[in-house]
Amino acid sequence: MEIIETYPLPPYSTIIGFLHNMLGLKEVLWEINVSIQGSHEGVLREYVSFHKYSKGEREGKIYPIVVTSLVKPFLVVHVRMSNADWHRRLLAALQDPLYFPYLGRPEDLITELKVTEVEETVFRSKNSPRGGLELSFDTYVPVAQARTYDLYGMRYFLPSYYRKKEKGTPSKGLRMRVFELIPVFYVQKGRSIVQDVRVDSKGLPIWWMTL
Numbered sequence: 216m217e218i219i220e221t222y223p224l225p226p227y228s229t230i231i232g233f234l235h236n237m238l239g240l241k242e243v244l245w246e247i248n249v250s251i252q253g254s255h256e257g258v259l260r261e262y263v264s265f266h267k268y269s270k271g272e273r274e275g276k277i278y279p280i281v282v283t284s285l286v287k288p289f290l291v292v293h294v295r296m297s298n299a300d301w302h303r304r305l306l307a308a309l310q311d312p313l314y315f316p317y318l319g320r321p322e323d324l325i326t327e328l329k330v331t332e333v334e335e336t337v338f339r340s341k342n343s344p345r346g347g348l349e350l351s352f353d354t355y356v357p358v359a360q361a362r363t364y365d366l367y368g369m370r371y372f373l374p375s376y377y378r379k380k381e382k383g384t385p386s387k388g389l390r391m392r393v394f395e396l397i398p399v400f401y402v403q404k405g406r407s408i409v410q411d412v413r414v415d416s417k418g419l420p421i422w423w424m425t426l
Contacts, residue, residue, distance in 0.1 A: 218281045221258075223401055224251050224355060227424050228374040228394060229319050230292055237308045237316065245376065246297040250421045252354035253290035254404070258283060290318075291352060293333070293421050306330060333415035340409050347409040348420065350402065356422045358398040364408050372396040375424060397424060 230249050238244070261282050268275035296302045309316075309330045316325040338348050355373065356366050374394035382389050413421045 217278075218260075219283060221283045221285060222371070222373075223255070223285075223353060223369075224253055224288075225290070225318060226371075226373040226375075227251070227355075227397065228377070231376065233316070233318050234294065234305065237312060238305060239308070239313055243376070244297075244301070248295040248423050248425055250293040250354075250423050251290065252292075252350075252352040252419070252422070253288060254352055255285040255288040257286040259286050260284075284323075291419060293415065293423075295423065306332075333417070335413055335415060335421060338408075338412050338414045338418065338420070340411055347407040348412060348414070348418070350404045350406045350408070351419060353401065353403045354420070354422055355399045356402050357424065357426075358400060360422060360426070361400040361402065364410055364412065366400060366402045366406055366408070368400040368402040371399050371401060373399050 227249060230251060231247055234247060234249075235244060261284065263280045263282050265278040265280055266275050267278035294305065296305060309328065316328055317323050318325055340347055355371070356364070356368075358370070361367065373396065375397050377392040377394040379390045380393045382391050408420065413423075415421055
């Protein structure tokens with residue numbers, strides 16, 4: 216039996232792919248930067264029965280798989296595009312999407328989508344009466360940034376952008392996706408930050424995929 220696991224939050228590649236789909240792009244738009252944080256109410260494991268066919272087979276065989284999904288995920292995603300025009304185009308696309316938005320699998324529909332523009336500022340820890348900033352959501356923090364803020368958690372190598380690479384001979388070759396992997400810590404909510412940190416207009420920290 217095979218088990219298909221899930222990340223605790225969508226990886227960078229899923230969000231980047233979603234943005235490309237919303238914009239209706241066929242070519243890769245480089246230099247999209249994202250920050251991902253959120254929460255969920257639990258994990259669901261479903262037993263799914265696939266019918267698997269090998270090459271040359273007619274009948275195939277039953278193939279049991281356990282698929283893991285997040286229950287009621289809630290996400291806060293910050294997006295930084297390469298220029299103001301792309302920001303305007305993305306905002307228009309999200310407000311009037313080409314199809315019902317989904318994230319990852321087509322059955323993972325986004326039931327509510329709220330878009331807001333925020334201003335990035337710096338939280339000054341010395342001005343805080345509590346002496347720091349507490350994380351309100353679980354979040355991905357790139358390792359270099361996490362160590363600066365003394366944040367640690369489960370370590371992942373998250374896929375982001377990919378490039379297509381030829382494998383095999385020219386006549387029988389395949390074009391494979393080779394993803395750039397970004398080392399991050401999955402930091403759970405409740406941790407405190409006592410250093411100055413970038414925040415949005417609501418006081419949520421922003422952990423850009425790339426600086």
